[in-house]
Amino acid sequence: MRIKRFTARDMQEAVALIKQDMGPEAVIISSRWVRGRGLLGFMAPQLEVTAALDEQQASKASLFQQTPAGWTPEDALFTTSADGTQTGQGQDACLRRELLEVKELLARLSQTGRESAVQRAEEDPFILKREQMVAEMEIKEEIVAELISGLKEESVAGRFRHNGAAEAVLIERITRMVEPVYKDDTAARSSIFVGPTGVGKTTTMAKLAAQFRLFHQKKVALSTIDTYRIGAVDQLRTYAEIIDVPLEVAMTPTELKQTLANHKHADHILIDTAGRPSRNLRQVLELKGFIEVIPKPCDIFLVLSCNTKYRDILRAAEDFQRLSYNKLIFTKLDETESFGALLNLVCDVRLPVVYVTDGQSVPDDIKALYPRKLAELLVKGGRADGPSVQAANPRR
Numbered sequence: 294m295r296i297k298r299f300t301a302r303d304m305q306e307a308v309a310l311i312k313q314d315m316g317p318e319a320v321i322i323s324s325r326w327v328r329g330r331g332l333l334g335f336m337a338p339q340l341e342v343t344a345a346l347d348e349q350q351a352s353k354a355s356l357f358q359q360t361p362a363g364w365t366p367e368d369a370l371f372t373t374s375a376d377g378t379q380t381g382q383g384q385d386a387c388l389r390r391e392l393l394e395v396k397e398l399l400a401r402l403s404q405t406g407r408e409s410a411v412q413r414a415e416e417d418p419f420i421l422k423r424e425q426m427v428a429e430m431e432i433k434e435e436i437v438a439e440l441i442s443g444l445k446e447e448s449v450a451g452r453f454r455h456n457g458a459a460e461a462v463l464i465e466r467i468t469r470m471v472e473p474v475y476k477d478d479t480a481a482r483s484s485i486f487v488g489p490t491g492v493g494k495t496t497t498m499a500k501l502a503a504q505f506r507l508f509h510q511k512k513v514a515l516s517t518i519d520t521y522r523i524g525a526v527d528q529l530r531t532y533a534e535i536i537d538v539p540l541e542v543a544m545t546p547t548e549l550k551q552t553l554a555n556h557k558h559a560d561h562i563l564i565d566t567a568g569r570p571s572r573n574l575r576q577v578l579e580l581k582g583f584i585e586v587i588p589k590p591c592d593i594f595l596v597l598s599c600n601t602k603y604r605d606i607l608r609a610a611e612d613f614q615r616l617s618y619n620k621l622i623f624t625k626l627d628e629t630e631s632f633g634a635l636l637n638l639v640c641d642v643r644l645p646v647v648y649v650t651d652g653q654s655v656p657d658d659i660k661a662l663y664p665r666k667l668a669e670l671l672v673k674g675g676r677a678d679g680p681s682v683q684a685a686n687p688r689r
Contacts, residue, residue, distance in 0.1 A: 490568030503656030571612035
């Protein structure tokens with residue numbers, strides 16, 4: 294099997310290069326749009342096509358062309374005896390015949406895929422690039438369909454015919470898609486952080502507390518009900534001392550209620566919790582008693598890790614719905630290259646992702662999100678710069 298990669302301006306040119314170099318028997322096995330060469334890849338994007346050639350099959354095809362009419366691949370699997378009768382090779386002959394049939398089927402499917410790719414590229418290479426960009430984000434198929442729909446008409450109208458157009462149109466569409474979820478952006482005075490184990494709730498809360506206290510000169514108080522994890526209280530106490538804010542430990546809902554009363558003049562009261570396995574209903578419901586004593590309105594943040602499989606993220610989101618969380622935080626963006634889970638979950642649970650974290654540094658590695666910044670993060674990845682945490686509601 295010979296495999297080779299080609300780059301071209303469009304699919305038509307790529308097919309011509311493949312035929313010239315590898316012959317008509319080669320098949321296209323993948324294609325994608327890549328950045329053009331030059332400084333920072335600012336030149337026009339190129340189509341990268343990978344082709345494969347089964348040289349043994351190609352040799353057989355050449356042999357077939359020289360055989361008499363009516364000869365079939367099955368004839369090669371039998372020998373002719375002295376009396377003129379054909380004898381097969383038993384099970385080996387059947388197996389080889391089946392393999393030939395499979396190879397012929399794969400060749401037909403590859404040809405169909407190649408023709409489809411050529412047709413789409415000839416219609417509009419910009420649409421093919423946008424489809425590739427969305428696929429790399431690992432966004433759900435139904436969301437992809439909504440984002441891509443209507444792009445052909447816009448492209449035909451000449452609206453998106455320049456470098457960066459694919460990014461611009463996707464940012465615009467994602468922004469419009471999630472804006473309704475972000476209508477109510479009021480920040481509550483009291484906030485509690487819930488979620489599975491190991492997602493970084495304590496560090497995330499410390500980042501927010503430091504931002505409010507050091508950068509916005511707000512009065513902040515911390516509380517924790519996490520008495521299960523070894524060292525949890527000590528870790529949070531260290532953060533509290535560094536940023537000079539009070540910390541109280543609440544063992545019961547009654548103690549938490551008293552803690553809230555003790556800090557009634559604080560601008561922000563942030564409450565840490567122990568991580569709970571989402572499938573453990575009893576442990577999840579233990580938190581409900583604490584949440585019920587917090588005065589309303591209250592922000593209940595579900596904290597999730599971005600480097601987790603989306604199936605597990607969605608399962609955790611469904612299990613924690615018993616706590617009536619109303620906002621989302623995603624952590625560990627620096628540990629993944631795909632942020633599609635953010636958009637998937639926003640669309641599935643119809644709640645906003647208001648903060649993301651991308652490192653361990655306190656208080657720096659946390660950003661506030663709103664519709665356009667979420668869209669830019671999805672499309673541009675690590676190149677998107679988000680605002681620092683705002684003391685007031687961020688502007689859109």
